Amino acid sequence: MIEELRSRFGEALLSAEQVGRELRVSVAAAALPEVAAFAKEHGFHYPADITAWDAGDELRVVYRLVDLASGEHLVITVPAPRSGARLPSLVPIFGGADWPEREIYDLFGVRFDGHPDLRRILLTDDWEGHPLLK
Amino acid sequence: MTRTNLFVDVVLSALSIVKGLMVTLTNALRPRVTRNHPFQKTPIPEVWRGRLVHLRGEDGRLRCTACLACQKACPSHAIPTIQGDDKKGKEKRAQVYVWDASRCLFCGLCVEACPFDAIRLTREYSIVGEDRADLIFDLNRLLGPAEGETA
Amino acid sequence: MTTGLTPTEHITLNMGPQHPSTHGVLRLELELEGEVIVACRPIIGYLHRGIEKMAEARTYPQVLPYTDRLDYLSSSSNNMAYVQAVEKLLGLEVPERAKYLRVISLELNRIASHLVFLATFANDLGATTVFLYGMRERELIMDLFSMWAGARLTQSWIRIGGVGADIPDGFVDQALAFCRLMPKRLDEYDRILTGNRIFRARTEGVGILPPELGVNYGASGPTLRGSGVEFDVRRAEPYEVYGDLDFEVVTRPTCDCMGRYLVRMQEMRQSVRILEQCLKRLPEGEVRAKVPRVIRPPEGEAYGRVESPRGEFACYVVSDGSPRPARVRFRAPSFYHLSVLPRMLQGWKVGDAVAILGSIDIVLGEVDR
Ligand code: SF4
Ligand code: SF4
Numbered sequence: 213m214i215e216e217l218r219s220r221f222g223e224a225l226l227s228a229e230q231v232g233r234e235l236r237v238s239v240a241a242a243a244l245p246e247v248a249a250f251a252k253e254h255g256f257h258y259p260a261d262i263t264a265w266d267a268g269d270e271l272r273v274v275y276r277l278v279d280l281a282s283g284e285h286l287v288i289t290v291p292a293p294r295s296g297a298r299l300p301s302l303v304p305i306f307g308g309a310d311w312p313e314r315e316i317y318d319l320f321g322v323r324f325d326g327h328p329d330l331r332r333i334l335l336t337d338d339w340e341g342h343p344l345l346k
Numbered sequence: 347m348t349r350t351n352l353f354v355d356v357v358l359s360a361l362s363i364v365k366g367l368m369v370t371l372t373n374a375l376r377p378r379v380t381r382n383h384p385f386q387k388t389p390i391p392e393v394w395r396g397r398l399v400h401l402r403g404e405d406g407r408l409r410c411t412a413c414l415a416c417q418k419a420c421p422s423h424a425i426p427t428i429q430g431d432d433k434k435g436k437e438k439r440a441q442v443y444v445w446d447a448s449r450c451l452f453c454g455l456c457v458e459a460c461p462f463d464a465i466r467l468t469r470e471y472s473i474v475g476e477d478r479a480d481l482i483f484d485l486n487r488l489l490g491p492a493e494g495e496t497a
Numbered sequence: 498m499t500t501g502l503t504p505t506e507h508i509t510l511n512m513g514p515q516h517p518s519t520h521g522v523l524r525l526e527l528e529l530e531g532e533v534i535v536a537c538r539p540i541i542g543y544l545h546r547g548i549e550k551m552a553e554a555r556t557y558p559q560v561l562p563y564t565d566r567l568d569y570l571s572s573s574s575n576n577m578a579y580v581q582a583v584e585k586l587l588g589l590e591v592p593e594r595a596k597y598l599r600v601i602s603l604e605l606n607r608i609a610s611h612l613v614f615l616a617t618f619a620n621d622l623g624a625t626t627v628f629l630y631g632m633r634e635r636e637l638i639m640d641l642f643s644m645w646a647g648a649r650l651t652q653s654w655i656r657i658g659g660v661g662a663d664i665p666d667g668f669v670d671q672a673l674a675f676c677r678l679m680p681k682r683l684d685e686y687d688r689i690l691t692g693n694r695i696f697r698a699r700t701e702g703v704g705i706l707p708p709e710l711g712v713n714y715g716a717s718g719p720t721l722r723g724s725g726v727e728f729d730v731r732r733a734e735p736y737e738v739y740g741d742l743d744f745e746v747v748t749r750p751t752c753d754c755m756g757r758y759l760v761r762m763q764e765m766r767q768s769v770r771i772l773e774q775c776l777k778r779l780p781e782g783e784v785r786a787k788v789p790r791v792i793r794p795p796e797g798e799a800y801g802r803v804e805s806p807r808g809e810f811a812c813y814v815v816s817d818g819s820p821r822p823a824r825v826r827f828r829a830p831s832f833y834h835l836s837v838l839p840r841m842l843q844g845w846k847v848g849d850a851v852a853i854l855g856s857i858d859i860v861l862g863e864v865d866r
Binding site: 233234257258259260261263265266267274276280283285306307308310311312319332333334335336343344346 | 541542545547549550553709710712713714715716726728733734800802809811813815823824826828832833835836837840865866
């Protein structure tokens with residue numbers, strides 16, 4: 213899988229390592245939809261978790277896709293700037309990305325291009341700021 | 347739906363209701379499991395995590411040495427103030443100790459953290475007051491039984 | 498029509514946030530054409546307490562009591578997911594007895610939670626009697642938890658390194674007695690509810706969730722298994738001692754409310770089976786590993802994954818090497834189930850909304866966090 217990803221995405225694949233059952237890759241934002249679609253074709257149908265965290269100098273948005281048949285995890289980390297970040301939305305590929313992306317927008321301020329309904333979800337609409345930023 | 351089908355359906359539905367009624371009947375004949383609270387007391391197990399108390403040693407003095415370990419362990423700042431007298435080390439005893447029941451999660455981390463086994467969470471579960479201030483307990487209201495007495 | 502409404506006129510109906518069948522504070526904005534739902538917008542966040550933010554300001558052991566307050570009907574599974582992630586970070590091995598005790602606690606909680614589901618689901622559909630029965634049996638589990646953990650719901654008894662304390666005397670006997678009683682009571686529920694004509698009419702074929710849609714939306718647990726997908730974290734990634742235990746992953750192919758209901762009913766029987774095995778095999782020994790006073794996991798990230806009564810409950814913990822986690826994220830199954838709800842409601846009547854919402858068994862505590 214790593215080899216295939218590498219040959220296909222080249223530069224866009226920032227890093228890749230296998231940790232137990234998890235294949236952890238880091239990709240550039242622009243390549244995200246293609247990597248996700250590629251993963252889905254290869255059996256990773258289940259969007260287990262989509263979240264983000266503030267690493268201090270940048271945000272990391274983490275997509276965990278699981279292959280229910282083999283039990284393998286594919287963890288895609290996408291670095292993003294701490295303010296004004298824009299990422300392509302995965303909603304067209306995974307319906308399960310809808311609410312988590314809204315949550316990341318709500319709590320971290322990352323905008324997802326192509327999201328059908330990007331509103332705050334946990335906080336009220338008139339809330340100022342994004343509380344999970346450090 | 348044809349006539350016979352309708353007939354079968356009605357009979358089966360009626361039977362399912364009769365079957366259900368048999369269950370309610372058996373249950374109606376079982377001894378009752380509810381209690382008439384608050385007139386009838388519910389037995390509360392010894393390990394219950396309810397109201398906090400301070401224990402006293404054999405000499406009748408508080409065990410708490412105001413070491414602040416419980417305060418540091420508490421996740422929700424439910425123990426805002428602890429002050430000791432001016433003695434040192436193990437001789438030191440708490441003079442002020444505030445426990446805020448309205449913030450407490452009853453997790454028991456404070457009890458686990460205490461190196462002197464000075465506090466307990468007790469079986470008292472009904473902690474009520476008329477305003478918030480009633481739920482803030484000072485040392486006078488936190489005194490538990492001395493060694494040997496039962497709660 | 499005398500109402501003056503033409504069939505094309507849509508009205509918006511708010512269900513909740515204070516509505517008994519929303520099981521907490523959830524608002525569903527339903528767009529109706531007559532009585533038929535054409536669109537639904539779930540509005541959540543009423544119970545948001547910022548637990549993920551609070552966790553950043555707490556030490557590792559201090560986060561634990563907060564996890565109880567997520568899925569409050571099954572606090573052990575929340576504790577387990579968090580503890581599992583932290584233990585992965587620490588590389589901590591837990592004593593064998595503690596692993597069994599954890600499974601006992603998890604399965605008791607699963608039965609308790611499914612009983613609440615049964616009770617409220619039946620109540621929503623008009624069978625009030627079953628509500629009382631479900632709550633009655635659940636009380637037996639609550640008694641077991643109070644004598645062991647000293648709390649009914651917010652136990653925080655699965656701790657980093659093991660469990661809070663060993664079980665008291667008499668616990669095993671009382672739990673085994675419960676295991677003997679429960680299947681008989683389940684038969685009773687089946688007799689009064691499962692076969693009932695009205696109940697069947699309201700659940701069979703209602704609220705279809707196609708398996709592909711469910712997987713695509715990240716649905717899990719009984720909600721997904723009711724659509725025939727055999728996915729159970731206990732089987733897919735066995736934690737604690739689930740790998741050594743004998744149990745079935747229950748599925749139903751019907752994709753409807755009835756399917757999801759039947760999966761939960763059967764799961765309770767499987768949980769009883771697991772409990773019996775654990776109680777009989779329970780090894781002697783310690784219940785808590787040695788854990789340093791200040792927990793300072795090495796830098797890294799870990800994903801703790803458990804099968805909660807509602808589905809895959811997971812906790813993603815990122816450590817920066819300090820005594821406080823850099824990020825704690827809870828992946829709540831109900832969150833995903835609610836996001837697919839609008840798709841399940843489309844085309845059904847308002848009355849069915851109650852059944853469909855009930856059948857995905859949400860807990861708002863974990864949705865809003
Ligand atoms: S029980 Fe928990 S929340 Fe309450 S005072 Fe003790 S440590 Fe604090
Ligand atoms: S109760 Fe225990 S931990 Fe808290 S200050 Fe007193 S001696 Fe220290």
